[in-house]
Amino acid sequence: MNRFSTTRRFFLKRFARYGATLTLLASSRISFAKSKPALVGIRVAETSVDHTRIVFDLSSGIEHRLFSLSKPSRIVIDLKNTRKSNALTVNKNNTSLLSGIRSAIRKSGELRIVLDLKSNVRPRSFILKPDGNSGYRLVVDLHATNLDPTPIVTSQQQRHKRKKEIIIAIDAGHGGRDPGAIGRKGTREKDITLAVAKKLKALVNREPGYRAVMTREGDRYVVLRNRVKKAREMQADLFLSLHADSFKSPRVQGASVYALSLSGASSEAARWIAAKENASDLIGGISLDDKDDLIASVLLDLSQTATIQDSLELGSDVLKKLGRISKLNNKHVQQAGFAVLKAPDMPSILIETAFLSNPSEERKLRSSKHQHKLANAVFAGIKVHMKNRMI
Numbered sequence: 001m002n003r004f005s006t007t008r009r010f011f012l013k014r015f016a017r018y019g020a021t022l023t024l025l026a027s028s029r030i031s032f033a034k035s036k037p038a039l040v041g042i043r044v045a046e047t048s049v050d051h052t053r054i055v056f057d058l059s060s061g062i063e064h065r066l067f068s069l070s071k072p073s074r075i076v077i078d079l080k081n082t083r084k085s086n087a088l089t090v091n092k093n094n095t096s097l098l099s100g101i102r103s104a105i106r107k108s109g110e111l112r113i114v115l116d117l118k119s120n121v122r123p124r125s126f127i128l129k130p131d132g133n134s135g136y137r138l139v140v141d142l143h144a145t146n147l148d149p150t151p152i153v154t155s156q157q158q159r160h161k162r163k164k165e166i167i168i169a170i171d172a173g174h175g176g177r178d179p180g181a182i183g184r185k186g187t188r189e190k191d192i193t194l195a196v197a198k199k200l201k202a203l204v205n206r207e208p209g210y211r212a213v214m215t216r217e218g219d220r221y222v223v224l225r226n227r228v229k230k231a232r233e234m235q236a237d238l239f240l241s242l243h244a245d246s247f248k249s250p251r252v253q254g255a256s257v258y259a260l261s262l263s264g265a266s267s268e269a270a271r272w273i274a275a276k277e278n279a280s281d282l283i284g285g286i287s288l289d290d291k292d293d294l295i296a297s298v299l300l301d302l303s304q305t306a307t308i309q310d311s312l313e314l315g316s317d318v319l320k321k322l323g324r325i326s327k328l329n330n331k332h333v334q335q336a337g338f339a340v341l342k343a344p345d346m347p348s349i350l351i352e353t354a355f356l357s358n359p360s361e362e363r364k365l366r367s368s369k370h371q372h373k374l375a376n377a378v379f380a381g382i383k384v385h386m387k388n389r390m391i
């Protein structure tokens with residue numbers, strides 16, 4: 001196929017798309033054929049937040065040159081001996097990476113296009129020859145880059161070296177005007193959870209490669225969803241919510257670990273506890289009315305399934321270690337619809353350390369020594385989990 005027929009076919013298709021008449025096509029064909037190659041369309045597509053593709057529709061094959069400039073970040077594309085079509089169309093010029101497209105004809109006869117950028121990108125460009133419904137195209141891919149100017153290809157080893165520390169979000173349950181469960185001696189759940197959380201934080205921060213972030217540092221009321229939000233903002237890898245249980249019978253005892261369930265609650269007891277822990281937002285005067293939304297979005301999101309699986313494994317590792325220092329209320333990780341476990345991409349567990357309603361366990365929970373043992377057991381479980389996940 002010679003170049004003329006390609007050009008003709010290309011414009012035939014393009015005019016057909018715009019509903020132009022055959023008369024117009026006949027008269028235009030001659031002028032287009034005689035003139036320089038033209039840029040006839042710019043199509044911008046955002047395939048993801050860190051990838052924008054820009055397709056330049058051309059009337060024929062051309063030579064181009066592309067380079068990056070900084071301060072402000074922009075990419076310059078020079079199209080050799082090219083003109084801008086009067087009918088040039090641009091579908092959009094704003095994506096998460098791109099903030100605008102400018103163009104100008106240079107004295108040398110080049111058509112210069114400037115892509116204004118919102119952040120540093122790694123550009124790639126290539127020419128596509130006509131096929132099917134499309135003519136010549138210059139494709140420019142913009143990929144987001146980190147500030148880190150390391151080469152595109154990195155070995156597995158380098159990647160591990162650059163991997164950030166493991167961030168553990170520690171959520172001391174309840175707080176402020178929400179005391180949580182209250183023991184017979186008046187022990188408040190919110191004080192126990194904060195005490196254990198602080199000990200756990202110290203252990204985590206002492207371990208190289210680990211860092212702890214807290215959803216609350218003091219006796220403060222924090223809405224459940226803000227606890228998760230804060231952990232995600234801090235880019236936590238794992239989320240642990242610490243609690244102390246209570247039940248009407250003082251004999252009931254032992255620790256339990258929960259992960260999120262897709263259907264809300266996998267057992268009656270779990271449902272009851274979920275209702276109780278989620279109710280803390282109502283106690284604080286703000287209704288947490290998103291449980292239906294939660295279930296709906298969770299069911300749609302397959303990544304949640306993987307996260308729950310990871311949460312169950314983390315829960316099991318922690319439960320094993322807890323079993324060495326205290327009785328267990330249930331030997332298996334329970335699943336329930338806790339609002340605080342709802343992050344779709346962050347393995348999350350809720351730990352009921354013991355029963356405040358059991359006099360013997362209330363005594364233990366008040367003891368600094370036992371609080372330390374709990375923190376140790378939880379962190380030991382986390383380390384086992386993270387080690388297994390690396391392999």
Ligand SMILES: [Zn+2]
Nearest residue numbers: 173180243244
């Ligand atoms: Zn609680």
